[in-house]
Amino acid sequence: MKFSYSWLTEHLKTNAHFEEIEKKLTSIGLEVEDIQDTGKAYKDFIVGQVLEEKKHPNADKLKLCKVDIGKEKVDVVCGAPNVEKGMKVVYAPVGSTIPVNQMKIKAAKIRGVESYGMMCSEYELGISNEHDGIIRLEEKETIGTSFSEIYGLNDIVIEIGITPNRQDCLGVKGIARDLASAGMGELLERKISREKGSFKSPIKIEIQDNTICSAFAGRYFRNVKNTESPEWLKNKLKSIGLRPISALVDITNFVMYDENRPLHVYDADKIDGKIIVRKANDGESFLALDDKDYHLKNGMCVIADEKKVLGLGGIMGGESTGCSTETKNVLLESALFDEINTAKTGRNLSILSDARYRFERGIDPNSTLKGIDLATQLILEICGGECSEVELAGNIKENKNEVSTSSSYISRRLGFEVSDKELISILSSLGIETSQTGDVIKCSIPSWRQDIHGEADISEEVIRIKGYENIPTSNIRLKSKINKNILNYAQKKLMKARHFIASIEYDELVTFSFTDSKNCEVFGDINKLKIVNPISEELDILRPNLLPNLLQAIKKNKKRNFDSFSIFEIGSQYRSTSPEDQLNVACGIKSGIKTEKSWKNMQTEFDIYDVKQDLTSLIDYLMPGNKKISVSNDCPSWYHPGRSGSIKINNSVIAGYFGELHPRVANQFKIKNKTNIFELYLDELPNIEKKTTNKPVLNLSDFQIVTRDFAFVIDKKVKSEEVVTSAFKVDKELIRNVEIFDLFEDDSLGKDKKSIAIKVTLQSNEKTLADNDISEISSKLIESVKKSTSGTVRS
Amino acid sequence: MKDFRELETEIKKASDKFTNIESINEFRIKFLGKKGIISLEMKELASLSGDERKQHAEKLNKIKDSVLEIIASKTEELNSEELEKKLNSETLDITLSTSKSYGTIHPISQVIEEVITIFGDLDFFVAEGPEVETDYNNFTALNTSEHHPARQMHDTFYVETETDGMPNVLRTHTSPVQIRSMLKQKPPIRLIAPGKTFRCDNDQTHSPMFHQVEGLVIDQESNMSHLKGCLEIFLKTFFETDKLNMRFRPSHFPFTEPSAEVDIGYTKKGNQLIIGEGEDWLEILGCGMVHPNVLENVNINANEYQGYAFGMGIERLAMLKYGISDLRTFFDSDLRWNKHYGFSPLNIPSIIGDLS
Known part of the structure; x- marks a missing residue:
């Protein structure tokens, strides 16, 4: 405003x-x-008069002028086509700043002739787009007076x-x-004369539905002249950025901005019969004052006559009854339209207007007739003519809100003592009348305050007038705790995961929760993820997976010359657009160069074992203690089928995946490097309740440790993990560790065969192992591995 | 009586010729080996008798000890000479280096963790709600009816699913978490709810996704002065400053009454923003006393309970504290930006350590 x-x-x-x-x-x-x-902006600009005007010796289009500015006469070189002898002009002296371009005026030689100052156009002064010539002021203006006073800009x-x-x-x-x-x-109360009117309005008003419009006051004016508004009115509107149109329109705008009372004027000669305020019917349409055709829907509030729709009540008038300079007889409207209906209609048709803005926020019912009076006074003064009596349809209900409160309630809410006396005095300054019975203070809310409904609202009024700076500051620390935990287990899991992943070289990204459906068919059912009003076509669904946006990030950063990527995001992905159909996922990508070629290292690239290690150590960190992690081949379709694995915890749920991005998906995102990814479904990780803060008992053995190496030849398709687990299960007490230290594939082993060498660590809690103990366990181990892998000992 | 002067001279002579470990070994064998001079002399003691044997034995043992001492000291001497030589040859170029790097934590996560740390210390817990919300939780329950003008200030994203006949929305603020939490928990309540929020707006200063943190305190006495106290501790701790000019001014949110916006003072030194002091004001958050209608919507007796709520933008906090100038860069995934503005993963904000 x-x-x-x-x-x-x-x-x-x-x-x-x-x-x-x-x-x-x-x-x-x-x-x-x-x-x-x-x-301030115009303080330097004054009235001058051109005394002489002759051609510039060196330029055809320039003129040399002598200008009288009161205290002296100055030479000014001017390029305006309309400059002439005797003309009163706006003069900008040396040192002043031209508002439109902030150019500072200096004394300068223009084509060899000295020029002091400048004569201005409206455009240069920033008051209109008129730049065809300099301003021609009226003859009567006095040389040397301030320009801003003449234009009413001294404000x-x-x-x-x-x-x-x-x-x-x-x-x-x-x-x-x-x-x-x-x-x-x-x-100050404006003095408004109340015209009674000398005749009855020939245009009757009928409200068909008082739920959409409770009152409609109309007044007929005959023989008006819709001229240009007087300077004071034009300047007022211009000062707040409104364009003056014609006296009748300007007057309604003035009353709206002055009294917060929207009005409308109809060219009465274009109204057929009476005014009817009714609900629109589907299929009706009308051309509004903004030159647009609106198609109306059932229930919208329209002002119509007996033949056509004239306007949308409380929103915008129509072209058919608009006022022009020819208009002679008019109908002035001041009505009370329903807030909700106005808001709905405005939103439905996407019309933003000053009237809608006001009606949907609520209008003081008491302004209905006051508005008519003020406008009447101005119309008669400016446009002449005669006015009718006011024709009022419907009822102007005051709807005075009554609210009961007490100083103890207000004090309790605001946090400091407010006495009855202070409370009553603040309320009365706001025009709220009060009456006190015991502790209860009954407040009668004035009609202009539509927003005060309850005690809480009264508390705001009190502190608003008393000043928010007067609210004291109180300590909020409590004597005893009310919350056991700040973060719950699931929340801690997210935070721990974030820090762990970043500690193993990944950079955390935060990308949009939206993504492009075109890239996402492989990741989920995009039809279940649509946003009705997306910000752009490329962000039209909720993301079914974190990967698409992270892959886009890789593509973008490749262009910035990055060739090694370790990035991750922790956030939600969505199964559908139902609330709570979202999952917490940690997704990491390692792609490109792992170690740069250097004096020490060969260049290496990331592979799936990097992300596998990251994923399993992440799970280990989040779920310390005993658990069984198993790996199998069943991965979603965005993974390379032969180079990926899913991770199961304790043989129950799948908690995550790792592997190489499917070449088809990589291609879709135009990524050429092998892209290794892991996903951890954080909600699937079982929550471990800590039962005790004690760590498990530590049993240490001081007997000698023995290691033995074994090598087996097995089919390529047999998983190496099988060798390890079948070795382990031979003696869970004595076998402390089994580790693969060599993997070898060669045709000499036989077709589709590979050799796996393991190092087995043995230790007893009771004795030093003797040779026969070791050979016994060794042969058992060989048998076990041979049996479960159908392999042979490599000789 | 035999004197061993000759033997002693011979030992002295031999011990001057040591050049390496082998020569020491030869020396040892010559005198102390099985057939060594001293060993043979020792054997001969048996043939002597009485006092003479005793005197010879004493002398011989002395000589033996001196030989052992010579061996030990000369060995030590030679070893250190050898080590010295070896050390002189064993040099590496220490200007060559290898690198080990950590990843980075995104500023959004960092600031959220800082906020949680500060409010955690004030006995707030972290509540959550979904990012797709019902129209009821996002608006109606928060005293914002269907045609309330405040709704139009939220440019809401709608989705195709519905709840109770109204389309679901991407939550436009974190305030619906207030509703979910109050339906689950009876007062006293102290919570904060950080999270993602969405508005259909995309320009220089708006992002369609951003982050907020909501705060809610409901009990029998919390009032405007507690709200002021709460925000003062938070802002001072967060901006790590003892001086903080803070200004409350009236505003309007449908779900609080009275409502306030909070400004903090700042000055500009060159390109740097100094938060806390100064005559210029920056808007930092919105807050107020929870509207009784909201309490009634979640079946909390508004005559018995009252309290306050506040909400602030995480990106704004991050921008002001860390001097990040453009909102949209947070989600741009420019790794140069992430590596520059990101935080060490080992720097978890804590009460005992540093906040940032």
Whole structure:
């Protein structure tokens, strides 16, 4: 909401400095967003008169002028085609700044001739787009006077943000009223004469449905002249950025910004029969004042006559009854439209208008007739003519809210003592009448405050006027704890996973929860993930998986010359767009160069064993203690079928996957390097409740440790893990460790055969193992491995 | 009586010729070996008798000890000479280096963890809710009816699923977590809810996805002064400053009454933003006393219980604290940015360690 300081002071008698008012506005909730001191910007520009005008000796299009600026006569080189002897102009002296381009005027030689200052166009002064010539002021203007006074620009324009509850401040008067309540002065009542009207309006008004419009006041004017508005009115509207149109339209705009009272004027000669306020029917349409055709839906509030729709009630008038310079007879409307219906209609048709903005926030019912009176006075004054009596359809219900409260309630909510006396005094400054019975204070809310419904609202009014800076500061630490844990197990798991993964060289990314459906068919059912109003076509679904956005990130960073990627994200992916159909997933990618070629190392690339190790050590970190992790080949379709594995914990749920990205998916994302990925479904990791803080008992043996190596030849398709597990199970007590230390494939072993060599560590808790103990366990081990792998001992 | 002067002279002479470990060994064999001079003399003692044997034995043992000492000291001497030589030849170029790097934690995660640490110390727990929400939880239960003008200020993303006949939404703020939590838990309640939020807005200063943290305190006494106290501790701790100019000013949120916006003071030194001091104000968060209608919507008696709520943008906190100038870079996945603004994974914010 924009208004000028001079406009404000028409409603507010104040001794306060402007700076005080500026501060107070923000402190009562009318946040000052911008201030433009136009007086300051134009302070250097004055009226001058061209005394002489002749051709520039060196340039055809330039003229040499002598300009009288009061205290002296100066030479100015001018390029405007309309400059002529005797003309009154706006003169910008040396040292002034041209508003439109912030250019500072200097004394300069133009094509060899000295020029002091400049004569300005409206465009250069930033007041219009007129730049065909310099401004021609009226003859009567006095040389040397300030230009801003003539144009009514000697003012400060204030822009404030109005929160949706403060409908009362959508007019300058409301702002003045709130400032007066906050001690910034006295509210002035505008003197408005009440015309009775000399005849009955020939246009009758019928409200067919009072749920959409409770009251409609109309007044007929005959023989008006819809001229250009007088300067004071035009300047007022211009000062707040509105374009003057014609007197009738300007008057309605003025009343709306002054009194927060939207009005409308119809060309009465274009109305067929009576005015009917009714609900629209499906299929009706009309051409609005913004030159657009709107197709109406059942239930929207329309103003119609007996033949056609004239306008959308509380939103926008129609072209068919719009006023022009030829308009002679008009109907003035001041009505009360339903807030919700107005909001719905406006949203449905996407019409933003000042009237809609006000009606959907609630209009003071008492402004209905006041608005008519103020507009009548201005129309008769500016446009002449005669007015009818006011024709009122429906009822103007005041709907005065009553709220009961007490100083103890207010004090308890605000955190400091407010006495009955102080409470009553603040309320009365806001125009809230009170009556006290015992502790209870009954408040009668004025009609302009549509936002005060309960005690809590009263508490806000009190602190708003008293000042938020007067709220004390209290300690919030408690004597005893109310929450056992800050984070629950699942939340800790996420945080631990994040730090662990970053500690093994991955960079954490945070990407959008949306992604491009075109890349996602392989990852999930994209039809279940659609966003109705996506921000762009490339972000049209909720992501079914973290990978698509991470793969995009790799593609982007390749262009930035990165050739080694270790990136991860922890976040949600979605199974559908139902609430809670989201999963917490940690997804990591290692791709490209693992170790750079250096004086020490050969260049190596990441492979699936890197991500397998990262994934299993992550699981180990998140789930310390005994568990069985098994690996199998069943991976989702975005993995390379021969180079990927799923990880099962304790033979129950699949907790994650690792492997190489399927070449087809890699191709889709235009990634050429092998891309190794892991995914951990964090919600699937069983929660371990810590039963005791004690660690398990530690049993140490001091008997000698023996190691023995074995090599087996087995089929290539047999998993090496089989060798390890079948060796282990021979004697769980004595066999402490089994490790593969060599893997060898060669045709000499036989077709489709491989050799696996293991190192077995043996130790007893009771004795030093003797040779025969060792050979006994060795032969058992060989038998066990041979049996489960169908292999042979390599000789 | 035999004197061993000759033997002693011979030992002295031989011991001057040591050049390496082998010569020491020869020396040992010559005098102490099975057939060594001293060993043979020792054998001969048996043929002597009485006092003479005793005197000879004493002398011989002395000589033997001196030989052992010579061997030990000369061995030590030679060993250290040898080590010295070896050390002189064993040099590596220490200017060559290898690198071991850590990954990085994203600033969003860092700031969320800092916020949790500060509020955890004030006895808040971390609550959560889903990112796809019902219209009821996101708006209606928060005292924002279907046609409330405040709804239009949220550019809401809609999805195709519905709950109770209303399309579900991507939550426009973290406030619906208040509703879910209050339905689950009776007062006293102290919680924060950090998480992702979404609005259909994309320009220089808006991102369609961003992060917020919500705070909620409900009990029998918490009031505006507690809210002020709470935010003051938080902001001072978060910005790691003892001086903090803080300004509350009236605002409007449908789910709080009174509502306030909070500004903090700042000054600019060159390109640096100094938070806390100064006459210029930066808007940092919105807050207020929970509206009685909200409490009633979750079956909490508004005559008995009251409390406050607040919400702030994680990106904004991160930008101000760490001097990140562009909101959109958070989600741009430019690894140069991540490596520059990211945090060490070992730097977990804590009460005993540093926050950042």
